[in-house]
Amino acid sequence: MKQPPSPASDKPFYPWAILQTTANLPRRVWRGTQRLLRQPRLNWTATILEAGTREEIAAQALAIAAANVKQCIEPRRLLNGEEKMVLCAGVRNFREPWARDFGFATFGLLSLGERQVVREGLEAFLLYQTAAGQFPVKLHSTGVLERYLHSLLEREQPTEKPLRPKYITAHHTVSLDGNSLLVIAALHYARQTGDYAFIRQHWQGLCRAITWLEHYALGNDGLLHQGAYTDWADSIARTGRVLYTNVLYWKAVDSLAEASVYCEDEIQQQRRRTKANWLREHLQRHFWREDLGYYITSEQFNNLSSSGNALAVVWGLATEAQSHMILDAMHRLQMAVPVPTQAVSHPYRRRYVAVENHVARIPEYHTHA
Structure with a gap:
């Protein structure tokens, strides 16, 4: 578990640092705005179910769901320089892997034949597992404000920076379900694929x-x-x-x-x-x-x-x-x-x-x- 930060009173106070940060703020905002506007516009449209029999509607819904899932698969870089195929929670806003969303999605991914995505997604979370055993809540490369502005202005979320782990929720709490879901997902992957070598490799984790x-x-x-x-x-x-x-x-x-x-x-x-x-x-x-x-x-x-x-x-x-x-x-x-x-x-x-x-x-x- 992470050690609590040192009390603020233990840190020296540098007024000049605050002044320098304030002076640089307009420049940083301007550069950030330029980077945002250089991002390509989001290219996605909603798909509407067409009328038909129950079987036809079910087939359409399955095709739409499968297309949506595959749209969220992409290669992303980790802090150690490795690149993994991962499943992001969304395209417009949450373009980042979440333990919870990915854990549930592995059942659908395996039924779609996306074995590599499941294996490499699990490897990404296992890489960032703490020594105590906690998995990250998510892997991200952008902040809340940056994601919101890109979504608001209908721009693609940037993906150049490597994914880094986040271990606490937006409410500054610890989430438990992601740990269970990733264990379930890993063992389901092994049952479906017969890849028990993967389980033996990561058994201790x-x-x-x-x-x-x-x-x-x-x-x-x-x-x-x-x-x-x-x-x-x-x-x-x-x-x-x-x-x-x-x-x-x-x-x-x-x-x-x-x-x-x-x-x-x-x-x-x-x-x-x-x-x-x-x-x-x-x-x-x-x-x-x-x-x-x-x-x-x-x-x-x-x-x-x-x-x-x-x-x-x-x-x-x-x-x-x-x-x-x-x-x-x-x-x-x-x-x-x-x-x-x-x-x-x-x-x-x-x-x-x-x-x-x-x-x-x-x-x-x-x-x-």
Whole structure:
């Protein structure tokens, strides 16, 4: 973990440095504006689904989604001079790899045959993993203001500078889900491709990623505790044990236990399997509500969040009976209206939504957007 910065009182004060910076500000603004305007204009158009049968519309939607994903693949340079094929979170604004977005996208990338992108994207994040095991939240080469101005003026984001790691969120918090997702993605990549040599090469790094997460398991149940604004719904102050974060954690531990047969002895394999089963049991105890027919979001919120519940169904955490109850609850609560699927069954209270979302007039961003 990074050491805290030295107190400001320990640093000498140089008035001339402030004056020099202020004097150079107009020149820096002018040069920055010139660089921005030299960037090519964004060349992208929205694609509209055409009318047709359900099968035709589904095929169109798949083609659009695949094209959008492939548009975000590009070679980028790292701080050590290496170049990797990576998947950026977007083209217009977030032209940078995010652990969370990339982790989920690896499932689609592999189905599209983009093995190189998955492998090299994982290698990029593994390169920047800390000694303690934390993966970066994202890899970036531009700042917030620079990205915003390029997006506002419809210019391509610059990509000349090397990607560097960022380990804290915009709310100056630590995000946990990226660590789990990259472990899941790496092990899914190995299962799909048979490239277990990659897993053996990076096994210690994947194990350290789980060890780092264990520091946030604050109770005897082994479940992770998180701070506000730190998971996928990063505009919501969800704290403590949150379903989404812990389903990902269980899946990462379960996947590691499954892959351990290629890397560890039987005793260690059994330890990992025991831990995965322990987490499954306590996820069921803590989050499942038989009377509601779904897993609640957290102790704070008893709403149905589609992310954690859907993942529990897809990955087999939920039993067959529970899976049917969850889907019935989603139907009853009209979570597929107007289109599948709303993020939560009912909105979070105003006080739990980040101030900047209210200012930007998008308080519903992580509810029914």
